[in-house]
Amino acid sequence: MALLLSPGVALGLLWVLCSFFLRWNELRSHQRRVLLPPGTMGWPVVGETIEFLRRGPDFLKKQRARYGSLFTSHLLGSPTVVSMDLEVNRWILMNEGRGLVPGYPQAMAEILGEWNVAAVHGAFHRVVRGALLSVVGPAAVRERLFPTLDEFIRSHLCDWGGSGGGGATVDVQEKAREMAFSSALKLIAGIETGEMATELKAEFFKLVRGTLSLAVDLPGTAYRRGLQARKRIIRLLRGLIVERRRSSPSVMKGGRDMLSLLLREEGEEEQDVHQTGPKLTDEQIIDLLISVIYSGFETVSTAATMAVKYLHDNTSALQELRKEYSEISRRKSPAEGALTWGDYTSMEFTRAVILETMRLATIVNGVLRKTTEDIAMNGFVVPKGWRIYVYTRESNYDSLRYPAPLRFDPWRWKDRSLENHQHFMMFGGGGRLCPGKELGLVQISLFLHYFLTRYRWEDAGGNEIVQFPRVEAPRGLHIRVWPN
Secondary structure: OHHHHHHHHHHHHHHHHHHHHHHHHHHHHHHOOOOOOOEOOOEOOOEOHHHHHHHOHHHHHHHHHHHOOEEEEEEOOEEEEEEOOHHHHHHHHHOOOOOEEEOOOHHHHHHHOOOOOOOOOOHHHHHHHHHHHHHHOHHHHHHHHHHHHHHHHHHHOOOOOOOOOOOEEEEHHHHHHHHHHHHHHHHHHOOOOOHHHHHHHHHHHHHHHHHOOOOOOOOOOHHHHHHHHHHHHHHHHHHHHHHHHHOOHHHHHHOOOHHHHHHHHHHHHHHOOOOOOOOOOHHHHHHHHHHHHHHHHHHHHHHHHHHHHHHHHOHHHHHHHHHHHHHHHHHOOOOOOOOOHHHHHOOHHHHHHHHHHHHHHOOOOEEEEEEOOOEEEOOEEEOOOOEEEEEOHHHHHOOOOOOOOOOOOHHHHHOHHHOOOOOOOEOEOHHHOOOOHHHHHHHHHHHHHHHHHHEEEEEOOOOOOEOOOOOEOOOOOEEEEEEO
16 A cells, blocks of 8 residues: 555655745745846756746736736746836847846857857957947948848849749748848858758757757757757867868968958058057957847848748738839849849838838747846846846837838838837847848848849748747748749
8 A cells, every 4th residue: 555655745846846846936935135127047057048038028027917017937057137118128229338237048148159249248258249249240241241242142033933934832930040041151251052061051950949048058949959069160260260260372362251351450460560559369250250140140040031931921011112122123224133232222011011020920039138236227126147038029029110010001101119128129229239130131131132033932831930939930931933
């Protein structure tokens, strides 16, 4: 009989133990500091991470309804205060350095590297950001990168429709990811095909998956695969740097990709005895290049994918875009295949479609900061060493700024004041405003222009979309495509 009862006893003890830990964590969240925001810490070690990753927005809305717009939790390995308050979020983004630094989860920080622009702060953040702006900022995009991107995306889209009259079925999500990665590789290293490109692509997709995971270094985990992918990517990029340094001065001087520019600046610094700026090490250059690929990859590929879906479901917006592109074609001679910078800046409705896609899909849910001292906030105190999750997703559905917020309505962005609103945070804010914002907008704009002018399409069916923790179609977004 004792043997028959032992499983029940074991389950009972387990229930008591779990209840104790849950209660202990809830008490700990209230007792550590009298003014700590209310909330729960969840299970030991994992906290509330599993529910957060599984239910995402619904979980956070439930906690806000229970505790208010500022509440404690334990997410992705750290005690965290979640802020869903617009004014608090803006204050945090505008006040880095006042007890606040980037606070990305351990997995993301380790896989992207310690010199990743999203992780560094203080004086070195200014150095890395300056280096990034020199290679991907608005001036670089306008004066150097635009023709390369135009040529690449035209070529990438040339065979989507297949050769038969019946059209072709493609996974637009997969195609958009290939386009985003390959265009980034073209810009940073001047390569898009070949053995190195294939190997980098395979490793990079593992790296992306590993960044949003618990830092559990066990065989088979996304974190372990992400770390291994980072090591292989470092090896490949380091080899590329060595190869560039061995090339002739004329090759180095004539190179137009980001790596050539960074190495050329390095050479110029060595020759200039008056140069006082810090020189980037190879490790820093590699992390900077990984940052460029990673930061653009998700935004560009996801926005391109979701724009195709939203335009398929909204024929009025699709017709307005085609009208915009017809007007551009009318102004150009048949021999002028490429778009110019002037053509791009005239695509006002295209920009509106992109911003509305990013708003409705909410590609970026928020950012993380870490406290370097106790921070007073809205009558509470966030302890030193805690994370603050600046959750900006809900601001995208504020019905006061966006009437009928769940409707795809690009026309709302005709009012350019929306982009200048103090709570517009799609590209970050303050000193962390995304340095590659213009680059991303150009890539998506070129994609939409060439896709819509070359093809018509229909939904192939069975396309499920999930919106947290990443916006994606788990089984792909399949469309049937015909040449125009």
